[in-house]
Amino acid sequence: MANIGLYIELKNGIFKKSNRELLSLARKSGQRVAAVLFCQDVQPYMDELKGIQTVIQVKAADLAYQPDRYARTLAAVIREFNLDVFCGIFSAQGKDLFPRLAAKAKASLVNDCLAVDLENRRAVKPVYSGKLLAEYQVDGGTALFTVRPNVIAVEAAASAQAPEIRTVALDGGDLTTKIVSVQKSASQTIDLTEAEIIVSGGRAMKAKENFAILEDLAKVLNSGVGASRAAVDAGFASSDMQVGQTGKVVNPKLYIACGISGAIQHFVGMKTSKIIVAINKDPEAPIFKKADYGIVGDLFTVVPLLKEEFKKALS
Numbered sequence: 001m002a003n004i005g006l007y008i009e010l011k012n013g014i015f016k017k018s019n020r021e022l023l024s025l026a027r028k029s030g031q032r033v034a035a036v037l038f039c040q041d042v043q044p045y046m047d048e049l050k051g052i053q054t055v056i057q058v059k060a061a062d063l064a065y066q067p068d069r070y071a072r073t074l075a076a077v078i079r080e081f082n083l084d085v086f087c088g089i090f091s092a093q094g095k096d097l098f099p100r101l102a103a104k105a106k107a108s109l110v111n112d113c114l115a116v117d118l119e120n121r122r123a124v125k126p127v128y129s130g131k132l133l134a135e136y137q138v139d140g141g142t143a144l145f146t147v148r149p150n151v152i153a154v155e156a157a158a159s160a161q162a163p164e165i166r167t168v169a170l171d172g173g174d175l176t177t178k179i180v181s182v183q184k185s186a187s188q189t190i191d192l193t194e195a196e197i198i199v200s201g202g203r204a205m206k207a208k209e210n211f212a213i214l215e216d217l218a219k220v221l222n223s224g225v226g227a228s229r230a231a232v233d234a235g236f237a238s239s240d241m242q243v244g245q246t247g248k249v250v251n252p253k254l255y256i257a258c259g260i261s262g263a264i265q266h267f268v269g270m271k272t273s274k275i276i277v278a279i280n281k282d283p284e285a286p287i288f289k290k291a292d293y294g295i296v297g298d299l300f301t302v303v304p305l306l307k308e309e310f311k312k313a314l315s
């Protein structure tokens, strides 16, 4: 039986939704599972952590995310707890932390996985901007995987058994790279990489103020608001809203593209969305070849109508 470790990501103390996907994947594997949390108190999270064997709490007076310290601590945890496989979320922090961890733990890393077989240390990930799916097998050493949000079905724990709690100290050594400040995005309340619904606007939005109509629809749908690079470059939207090759990779259940042509660089960032709806006034726009549903029309007419219809349907 393999020892599986999970890095449970807490954002300002909040348990990220994608952690539930990691936990579901690990519980289903039938292997021994240990979850690592950097926090002052694990009790608020114990309900989420039911049905696994061990919770490893990393403690220190200051637990602010510093990549060197987190990577060294996790490398030590992997050694001490003999972890064969260690998984995290393919989030902004996961992208920063796991390559460092791979170097410190001398482990192999497969990033941005769409499927992971923990027992056999295999994973499937997109390559060449999503044109191909490659299957990786990690032999020898600890296998590290980061999993793209919204790809694993969340299942409740089959057992209510409370895990054993172990504590380890945060590595307090020197920092070669130090995070001196983190600026919170002013535009987003919903993390696009974890959002279940995203309404995105392109160059056709014409002005920053016009994004208000997308925000109105987003409020009704409880969704995030994204943008194409053309909209970001034109100053209509902030860079953290950009979806695509040089922006965020998103994977919602529903992606509504408003006035976006469907360039490959945008498409690679949202192509795994379960349902794509395109609103475009040009019936020949390439996005219609990729969308599940298309509305040919002026977005300034269609989006407010959609908002009213969704409001009625959802009330």
Ligand SMILES: Cc1cc2nc3c(=O)[nH]c(=O)nc-3n(C[C@H](O)[C@H](O)[C@H](O)COP(=O)(O)OP(=O)(O)OC[C@H]3O[C@@H](n4cnc5c(N)ncnc54)[C@H](O)[C@@H]3O)c2cc1C
Pocket: 201, 202, 203, 204, 227, 228, 229, 230, 231, 242, 243, 244, 245, 246, 247, 248, 258, 259, 260, 261, 262, 263, 264, 265, 266, 269, 279, 280, 281, 282, 285, 297, 298, 299, 300
């Ligand atoms: C290296 C590189 C990286 C890139 N990375 C990204 C990236 O990460 N993300 C990204 O998005 N792009 C990226 N791009 C840019 C990409 O190639 C496209 O230029 C960009 O996606 C186009 O944005 P758009 O669809 O909003 O604009 P356009 O291509 O100009 O399309 C606007 C669309 O709106 C429609 N339209 C106009 N008025 C209306 C209206 N009133 N109602 C409805 N529809 C209307 C038009 O018919 C048209 O289809 C990258 C490019 C390069 C070279």
